[in-house]
Each structure stands twice: as structure tokens, then as C-alpha cells.
Amino acid sequence: MMARIVGRAFSFTSLAVLVVFAAFPIYWMINTALSTDSELYRTGQSWWPTVGRIADIPSVLSDVPILRWLGNSAVIAFGTTLLSLALAVLAAYALSRFKFYGKGVSAFFLFATQMLPEALLVVPLFALFSTLGLLNELHGLVLANVAFTMPVAVFILKNAIDAIPFKIEESARVDGCPRWGQLTMIVLPLIVPSIAAAAVINFFDGWNEFLFANTFIADSEKWPASVGLASFVGQYSTPLSSVMTAAFLFTLPAIVFFLIVQRQIVSGLTAGAVKG
Amino acid sequence: MVTTVSRSHATAPDTAPRRRRRWRNSFTAYLLIAPAVGYLVVLLLFPLFRGIQLSLTDTKLVNPAGGDFVGAENYTNLMSSGQFWNSLLATLIYTAATVVFAVLLGTAAAVFINRPFRGRAGIRAVMTFPYAMPTVAVALVYVWIYNQSGGVLNNSLGVLGIGQTGWLTDPQWGMFSVVLATVWKVFPFVMLVMLAALQSVPEELYEAAKIDGAGPMSTFRAIVLPHLAPTLRIVALLMTIWSIRRFEIIYLLTGGGPVERTNTLVINIYRRAFSDQDLGVAATIGVLGLVLSILVTLVFFGVERRESRKEAAA
Numbered sequence: 001m002m003a004r005i006v007g008r009a010f011s012f013t014s015l016a017v018l019v020v021f022a023a024f025p026i027y028w029m030i031n032t033a034l035s036t037d038s039e040l041y042r043t044g045q046s047w048w049p050t051v052g053r054i055a056d057i058p059s060v061l062s063d064v065p066i067l068r069w070l071g072n073s074a075v076i077a078f079g080t081t082l083l084s085l086a087l088a089v090l091a092a093y094a095l096s097r098f099k100f101y102g103k104g105v106s107a108f109f110l111f112a113t114q115m116l117p118e119a120l121l122v123v124p125l126f127a128l129f130s131t132l133g134l135l136n137e138l139h140g141l142v143l144a145n146v147a148f149t150m151p152v153a154v155f156i157l158k159n160a161i162d163a164i165p166f167k168i169e170e171s172a173r174v175d176g177c178p179r180w181g182q183l184t185m186i187v188l189p190l191i192v193p194s195i196a197a198a199a200v201i202n203f204f205d206g207w208n209e210f211l212f213a214n215t216f217i218a219d220s221e222k223w224p225a226s227v228g229l230a231s232f233v234g235q236y237s238t239p240l241s242s243v244m245t246a247a248f249l250f251t252l253p254a255i256v257f258f259l260i261v262q263r264q265i266v267s268g269l270t271a272g273a274v275k276g
Numbered sequence: 277m278v279t280t281v282s283r284s285h286a287t288a289p290d291t292a293p294r295r296r297r298r299w300r301n302s303f304t305a306y307l308l309i310a311p312a313v314g315y316l317v318v319l320l321l322f323p324l325f326r327g328i329q330l331s332l333t334d335t336k337l338v339n340p341a342g343g344d345f346v347g348a349e350n351y352t353n354l355m356s357s358g359q360f361w362n363s364l365l366a367t368l369i370y371t372a373a374t375v376v377f378a379v380l381l382g383t384a385a386a387v388f389i390n391r392p393f394r395g396r397a398g399i400r401a402v403m404t405f406p407y408a409m410p411t412v413a414v415a416l417v418y419v420w421i422y423n424q425s426g427g428v429l430n431n432s433l434g435v436l437g438i439g440q441t442g443w444l445t446d447p448q449w450g451m452f453s454v455v456l457a458t459v460w461k462v463f464p465f466v467m468l469v470m471l472a473a474l475q476s477v478p479e480e481l482y483e484a485a486k487i488d489g490a491g492p493m494s495t496f497r498a499i500v501l502p503h504l505a506p507t508l509r510i511v512a513l514l515m516t517i518w519s520i521r522r523f524e525i526i527y528l529l530t531g532g533g534p535v536e537r538t539n540t541l542v543i544n545i546y547r548r549a550f551s552d553q554d555l556g557v558a559a560t561i562g563v564l565g566l567v568l569s570i571l572v573t574l575v576f577f578g579v580e581r582r583e584s585r586k587e588a589a590a
């Protein structure tokens with residue numbers, strides 16, 4: 001009995017410590033966003049946010065061009081998602097429903113590319129993009145991002161199509177439904193949840209992406225929020241509270257959407273890793 | 277090699293119309309997969325070969341299309357450069373520390389959260405926030421938390437009478453601070469995967485252990501841990517490859533400093549390419565980094581094969 005109480009107390013305390021560890025930096029971002037610079041640098045930051053300062057948030061928009069940057073991030077993320085899904089749906093359908101010579105090699109190739117460090121590719125891609133005139137363009141960034149997001153989408157969608165019984169397409173085929181119709185009228189409607197999950201994952205890969213954007217986009221008007229916010233690291237002329245508010249606006253959609261599709265994301269992440 | 281849509285037709289007699297359909301089917305398959313594969317050939321495979329080719333030249337950033345062939349010179353120069361070995365060492369320290377702490381913390385979190393209790397869903401959601409948060413935002417917050425004067429870490433330690441530490445500027449602490457921020461960011465991934473693995477442990481095993489009078493510690497060691505082992509190995513491999521590849525958070529927190537303590541291979545590539553403008557040397561480090569990733573993967577698959585043979589024999 002005693003051992004059990006000690007055990008319970010131990011797991012409760014450990015869990016509490018872990019929750020504080022996980023949540024504190026996010027809390028601190030919000031708290032800093034609602035502080036003034038004189039508190040931060042002179043009188044010392046309070047442990048509790050001054051909630052009334054939420055009303056001052058619109059003034060942040062004049063310190064930091066965050067709306068423009070978020071707009072750029074959204075364009076990049078949308079472009080990445082659309083192109084990535086278009087390619088991935090077709091490839092996933094082929095890998096799931098056809099047998100063809102070279103299938104194993106194609107599948108291996110799609111997934112082996114995930115091992116390549118972006119930092120290795122950024123050098124030759126920079127050279128390639130500079131000859132093609134794709135530097136400093138949002139669509140160039142989309143092209144680079146899709147190379148990394150599309151294989152992830154293929155993986156999720158192939159698993160989803162594998163789980164649909166083949167009989168449905170079979171009977172449609174017997175009734176004279178062409179291939180294309182089988183894909184668009186039968187398979188796609190059945191995998192909408194997985195498409196949504198893949199879309200969210202791809203969207204936020206595009207939304208968060210920093211390395212290519214930081215290297216390829218020189219013009220600050222075209223910066224996505226990741227690069228724009230990074231320009232404030234170690235720079236103290238802009239009020240820190242404004243920077244943190246902007247960072248919070250950038251973080252919020254990512255966390256909200258993660259929570260909405262968490263179940264699919266987790267099953268997508270774990271499908272390959274968990275056995276048994 | 278059998279080309280057929282329908283599994284039930286796989287053994288059907290090989291008549292001429294069937295052969296034609298079979299050919300048409302594999303043609304369709306190639307048509308479907310060609311865009312994706314072609315895309316990756318142009319944007320990943322081609323740049324990869326271009327990178328290997330660049331590593332054999334003295335190409336500079338100002339003229340990416342130029343550069344003369346210099347053979348293995350970049351490689352031999354790197355091999356005799358202390359800066360390169362320091363960078364490799366930083367990569368190994370960063371990777372080992374991140375993987376060990378993230379796997380331990382993530383697994384512990386999964387174990388604590390596995391048991392049903394009130395508010396579990398909410399707590400699990402809060403613990404996944406770091407994983408969902410954009411890395412740039414993570415870096416901004418941690419730079420402020422670590423700030424030498426005014427940062428909450430030094431302020432709190434100051435209350436205990438501990439003097440101010442330059443978490444990101446003191447060579448003794450730079451690596452520690454970067455690892456801590458990284459572990460915070462990635463441990464939820466381990467937690468989510470291990471949670472799924474824990475929930476796949478059959479309930480009967482727990483009951484059998486209870487009947488045999490096993491305590492929580494011995495149940496964990498004898499039943500849960502062996503069940504988790506294959507997942508743990510894969511998670512550790514993914515974490516290792518991702519740590520070798522990781523750029524953003526190190527770049528934003530320390531940029532490779534203080535005194536190159538966190539100058540991992542990936543940071544080194546970037547600095548060589550875009551600060552020193554030396555694309556040839558940068559590509560060479562990239563190729564060596566890739567070799568490191570491949571070696572890790574091969575070692576992993578070697579271990580995996582030995583372990584599964586052991587499990588089959590047991």
C-alpha cells in the first residue's frame with residue numbers, strides 16, 4: 001500500500017515536472033509578448049502577464065511587418081501543399097494498386113531521399129536556381145520545398161489507399177468505370193481524412209521552412225515569417241514584446257492545426273516506426 | 277514482375293488480350309509515378325551528383341557555374357584540418373546528447389501518460405506543443421530565456437545566489453544550451469511514437485505479471501521494455517539521422533559558436549558556402565556528412581538483423 005502511494009506520488013510529480021518543462025517556453029513567449037521593454041531590461045520581467053496589454057497588439061503590426069511575412073509564408077505553404085499532393089496522389093495510387101517492373105526501386109528511391117541533408121543540397125540547388133533565375137522567387141522556394149514534403153505525402157496516402165478494400169474498385173471496373181474514374185470517384189473520396197492530414201503536414205513544412213528561404217530570398221519584401229522573425233535574433237532595436245507577439249502569431253496556426261489533425265499525424269508518424 | 281491490377285487475375289491463363297491489358301496497366305503505372313520520381317531526380321538526385329562533382333572543384337559562390345577540377349584536394353585538405361575534425365566532434369557530441377536525452381525524456385513522458393487519468397488528453401496535447409511550434413519561434417524564445425542579463429534562467433538562478441552565465445556565449449555552456457533547446461523541441465515526437473507502442477502491449481501480459489506478483493519496476497523491465505525495443509531502435513535511428521541533419525536551431529541559437537563549440541558539419545557547410553563563399557569545400561563537407569548518415573544507417577540495419585535473428589532464435 002505504502003509503495004503504491006509512493007509510486008503514485010512519484011509519477012504525479014514527474015508528470016507535473018514534464019508538463020512545466022514542455023509548456024514553460026510557450027508560456028514565456030506569451031508573457032514576454034505582454035511585457036514592456038523597460039520591464040524586460042530594467043525592472044525585471046514579471047512572472048505573470050499583464051492581460052490588459054492584449055489591447056496593444058495591433059500596434060505591433062507597425063513595429064514588425066508580420067502580416068506581409070505571414071502572407072508570404074501562406075503563399076509558399078499553399079503552393080507547396082498543392083504541388084506536393086498532386087504529385088503524391090498519383091504516385092501513391094501507382095505504388096498501392098499496380099504491380100510494375102521497378103516498383104521496389106521507385107519506392108526505395110522515394111524514401112531514401114529523406115536521408116539527404118538539406119544543407120548538402122542547398123549548395124548545388126543554389127547554383128541550379130541561380131542559372132534558372134529561380135532565386136529570390138516564392139515559386140522557386142515552393143519547388144525546393146516539394147522535394148522534401150512530397151515523399152512524406154506519398155507515404156501517408158499509400159498507407160491510406162492500401163487500407164481500402166480492392167473489391168470496390170474491382171466492381172466499378174466490371175461496371176465499365178475507367179481507371180481515372182476509379183481514382184477520382186472511388187479512391188479519393190475514401191481517403192479524404194488522410195489527404196487532409198498530409199495536406200496539414202505539408203502545409204506546415206512549407207510554413208516553417210527556413211533554410212532554403214533564408215538562402216534563396218534576399219528581398220525582405222518576399223521573406224516568409226520564418227526568415228523575417230529570424231532576422232530579429234540577437235537584434236534589440238525592435239521592442240522584444242513586438243517580436244514575441246509576431247512569433248506568437250506565427251506559432252498559433254501551427255499548434256491549432258496540429259491539434260486538429262493530431263490523430264492522423266500520430267498514426268502517420270507511427271505507422272512505419274511501431275511494430276506489433 | 278507480374279503486371280496485373282486484380283489479384284484474382286494473377287493466375288489466369290496468359291492470353292493475348294490479357295497480355296495487352298497487362299502492358300497497358302504497367303504503362304499507366306509508369307505514367308502515374310513518373311511525375312513524382314522525375315521531380316525528385318531533378319530536384320534531389322541531380323543536385324546530389326552536382327554536389328559530389330562540386331566537391332572535386334574549387335568553385336566559389338560568386339561564380340557557381342565556374343570552378344576548376346582539383347581532384348581530391350578538398351578532401352585531403354579537410355582531413356588535415358583541425359577545424360574539420362572539431363566540426364565532426366561537435367556533430368557527434370550534439371547527436372549523441374540529443375538522441376540520448378530526447379529518447380529518455382520522450383519514453384519517460386510516454387510511460388507517465390500511458391495510464392488513463394482525468395485530463396490526460398489535455399496534458400498530452402500540451403506536451404506536444406513544442407513539436408508543433410515553428411523552430412524559428414523556438415529559437416527566439418530560447419535566446420530570450422538564455423539571455424545573460426534579464427533572461428529568466430539567470431534571473432532565477434540569481435535568486436539562488438548563482439552568478440550570471442552566458443548560456444549561448446560561454447564555450448563551456450554553448451553545446452549544453454543548444455542540446456537542451458533541441459531536446460525540448462523533439463522529445464514530443466519520441467513520446468507520441470512510444471505512446472503508440474506502449475498501447476500495443478497486450479493487456480494480458482500486464483495481468484500475467486500482476487498474478488506472478490511482479491512490481492511496477494520489474495513489470496517494466498521484463499515485459500514492457502522488450503516489447504518496446506524494436507520501436508526504440510527505429511526512433512533512435514530517426515533521431516540520429518535528424519540530429520546529424522539539423523540546421524535551424526543551432527544556426528539561430530549560436531551560429532556554430534561559441535568558439536566553434538557547436539559548429540556541426542551542417543553549420544560548417546553553410547558557413548563555408550555562404551560566409552567563406554567556398555562552394556567546393558562546403559560540398560566536400562556535405563558529402564562527408566552524408567557518408568556519416570549512411571554509415572549510421574548501415575550500423576543500425578546490422579544491429580537490427582542481429583536482434584531479429586536473436587528474437588527468432590529465442
